Amino acid sequence: MAVSKYQPSGNSLGHFLVVLTFIVLSFVVVTASAVQAQTYRFTSVQIEGNQRVEAGTILSYADIARGEAVSAGRLNDAYQSLLGSGLFETVDVVPNGSTLVIRVQEFPTINRINIEGNRRLKDEDLLNILQSQPRRVYSPTLAEQDAATLTEAYTVAGRIAATVDPKIIRRSDNRVDLVFEVSEGRVIEIERLSFTGNRSYSDRRLRRVLETKQAGLFRQLIGTDTFIEDRIEFDKQVLSDFYQSRGYVDFETKNVNAELTRERDAFLIIFDVVEGQSFDYGQITALSLLDDVDAQPFMDVIKIKPGQTYSPAGVEQTIARMERVALQMGLNFIRVEPRVTRNDRDLTLDLEFEISRGPRVFVERIDIEGNNTTLDRVIRRKFKIVEGDPFNPREIRQSAERIRALGFFSNADVTAREGNSVDSVIVDVDVEETPTGQLGFGASYSNNDGVGVSVTFSERNFLGRGQALSFEFNTASANQAYSFGFREPALLGRDLAFALEASYRTTNNDFADYDTTNIKIIPSLTFPVSENGRLSVRMNLLQNEISDVVENASKLIKDDEEAGPVFSAGLGYTYSFDTRRTGLDPNSGVVFRFGQDFNGLGSDDATYIRSTAFLGAETKVFNEEVTLRAILEAGALNATSGNTRITDRFFGNGKIRGFEPNGIGPRDLAVEDEDALGGNMFAALRFEADFPLPLPEEYGLSGGVYFDVGSVWSLDNVNGGPDGGDRVDDGLNTRSAVGFSIFWDTAIGPLRFNFSNPLQYEEYDNRQYFDLTVSTRF
Incomplete structure (x- = not known):
């Protein structure tokens, strides 16, 4: 075997590699330096x-x-x-x-821009948000940004799986067509909204608070059952407001977890909340830190009481009342600061309103931006201060709330910054306008009026003046109605509302042996008289006509037909008191209305005094799952000359369920159809309870029970019948009915199905065991 005479050691080989590496690096450096030096x-x-x-x-x-x-x-x-x-x-x-x-x-010039594959969102809506524009230079970077913008638009619409790919098609003369190919994907709905940590209120109750909703039966028509991240932030705020108004001062939303289902076709959203304890008001006092100011006048305007559930709204309104007292006393720069002492043992909050003199700071000016349509004065009148007035931070916050409450703006921010001097501030108002007009086409059905179609137009901010304008056309098999409405909420720049209502209505009533034509023109003024009270004064211009009376109708009806069209003019007023305006108790409310109309001025026809009263109260019980409601209505018609007309009397329609329109009240029993004549008096008492049903909440169904009792009675003339015989029953005959309701929240509005069982009635009454209406609240 041949054996090598020399084998390099491991150390020699390592030295060789180091030298070789040094030579290569030196060559690269020298070469690069040479290139750089060239x-x-x-x-x-x-x-x-x-x-x-x-x-x-x-x-x-x-x-x-x-x-x-x-x-x-x-x-x-x-x-x-x-x-x-x-x-x-x-x-x-x-x-x-x-x-x-x-x-x-x-880069080529963009010839045109197309969007392909979109079905849910319209071309014009998507093209308006693009930065790329025809006849401008094409930029791949800008096209990618536009694709991301379009994708975000679909995400907001609940289609988070949507994709958008920008493509170009080469044309002559260095032009391209820019095409955004859209794959919309499926709507990602919210399959379940749930809560953890809530003990006092059920998931069902809290879901009613949120703007975001679970997917229901009309998921294709409702946009609030899709996941939108910004809406979740809003929901956290309204959830906090809900608990705070009920005394839960420690409430917080720790986390909101939004997860896709395994199939990635729906979201599961869980709000993790900490409720804390509900606190009541404890001891309430006022303390003046000013030697020359007595605290007693400020104590006199405190309406919140010890033992009531604590609410930040009640504290804010108390401060506002105290500041008004200071202005009435001629005191400027007064500050009212609530000092809260917490008593965890008995779950109360002691309040001491500390009255002091704040810094001498004035409002230098109010700058408004973003209102392209709305006039400045519409926004300025929501401020109770003007340039030169003492600066009040709380008033600025409340002004911002009043501006948002207009409904003209999608966003409204009001901030204060230092002015040109240390003792002045500049108030900046930044708004973002939103569409305020609406054009609607619809169809309706009612057991009483049949099938109808309607066309409506409304503008809540007419010409940017804050005025409301509306037109409406309704037609059904039983009646037709045309109406016009106009409202100026701040006449002469004051808290004085002017309204004008005009209507033309004809009835071809299946429940009566005659037709009617009614024309109304009613201008009115409304103004506040107290914190919860409003007074409305009006002028009534009316014309009523009865026509096409059947041959065998009551003599009383024929007499009214012979009078022909009757024009009357009069004056009227309505006082209303509504505790819901202040919102001190979120679970209860009381509404009272009383009005009178004095008709027949300058005429002997249709001269009467018409009085009506309404009292309604409701409260929520069982952790706000059940709503109890009681309503009392009454009316009286007093003729000052002659007899009352059938078009002016009360029929009690809709006041007592279980009876058809014109189904109760005085009747002429001497004629074949036993015509309903209406009465000069009516009274109705209704008790209701609304509650959830043991059904999946996404169905939008809830239930209710009710009991109605009342009557319509009294006539001036009881000589009815073809021969003038005295067979008119106008007595005080009590009617009553019980029933249950099914409420269905749909995309076209809340529907109410009433199933009634009349308990007390007269043989000639027309009973009704089922009716379908649009659900309303007083």
Whole structure:
């Protein structure tokens, strides 16, 4: 066997590799230095390929002067600068002897933009949010940004699986068509909304608070059952407001977990909350830190009482009342600060309203931005302060709330910053307008009126003046109605609302032996008389006519027909008191209305005094799962000359369930159809209870029970019948009915199905065991 005479050791081999590596690196460094050190001098620059971009513009980006010594690094910088300008699709910078050749290929011009594959969102809505525009230079970067913007629009619409790919189609003359290919994907709905940590209120009750909803039967028509991240933040705030108004001062939302289902076709959203304990008001006092100001007048306006559930709204309204007292006393710069002492043992909060004098700071000016349509004065009148008034931070916050409550803006921010001097501030109002007009076409069905169609138009901010304008046309087999409405909420810049209502209505009633035509023109003024009270005064211009009376109808009806069209004018007023305006108790409310109309001014026809009263109260019990409601209504019609007309009397329609329209009240029993004549008096008492049903909540179904009792009675003339016989029953006969209801929240509105069982009735009454209506609340 041959044996080598020499084998390098491991150390020798390592030394060899180190030396070899050093030689290679040295060669690279030297070569790079040589390349970097290589310089060029150009006596001319040749530009090729440009069509729209001037040669001077290209040279300015290249930044290479003739005769200047230019390194290879400078040439690379010129290349990067030209490419980074966004004007060129490709760039070549080539030294050619003493000539520098710059070849460019310009980005094409956008010929047109198309969106393909979209069905749920309209072209015009999507095109308006694009930055790329026809007849502008195409930019791949901008096209990608536009694709992301379109994808976000679909995400907001609940289609988080949507994808958008920008494509270009080459055209002649260096033009392209920019096409966004959309794959909409499926709507990702919210399959389940649930809560953890809630002990006092059920998931069902809390879900009613949130703007976000679970997917229901009308999921294709309702947008609030899709997942939108920004809406979740809003829901956290309204959930906090809900608990805070019920005394849960420690409430917080620790986390909101939104997860996709395993099939990735729906979201599961869980709100993790900490309720804490509900606190009541404890001892309530007022303390003046000013030697010349007595605290007693401020104590006199405190309406919150010890033992009531604590509510931040009650504290805010108490501060507002105290500040008004200070102004009435001629005191400026008064600050009312609530000092809260917490008593965890008995779960109460002691309040001491500390009255002091704040810094002498004035409002320098109020700047308003973002209102392209709405006039400045519409926003300014929501401020109770003007330029030069003492600055009040709380008033600024409340002004912001009043501006948002207008409903004219999708966003309204009111902030204060330092003015031109240390004792002045500038109030900035930044608003973002939202559409306020609505045009609607609809169809309706009612057991009483049959099938009908309607066309409505409304504008809540007419010409940007804050005025409301509406037109409505309704037609059904039993009646037709045309109406016009106009409302100026701040006449002469004051808290004085002017309204004008006009309507023309005809009835071809299946429940009566005659037709009617009614024309109304009612201008009115409404103004506050107390914190919860409003007074409305009006003028009534009315014309009523009865026509097409059947041959065998009651003599009383025929007498009214012979009178022909009857015009009457009069004055009226309505006082209303509504505790819901202040919202001190979120679970209860009381509404009272009383009105009178004095008709027949300047005429002997239709002269009467018409009085009506309404009293309603409701409260929520069993952790707000059940709503109890009681309503009392009454009316009286007193003729000041002659007899009352059938078009002016009360029929009690809708007041007592279980009876058809014109189904109760005085009747002429001497005629074949036993015509209903209406009464000069009516009274109705209704008790209701609404509650959830043991059904999946996404069905939108709930239940209710009710008991109604009342009557319609009294006539001036009881000589009815073809021969004038006295067979008119106008006595005080009590009617009553019980029943249950099914409420269904649909995309077209809340529907109510009533199933009634009349208990007390007269033989001639027309009973009704089922009716379908739109659910309303007083």
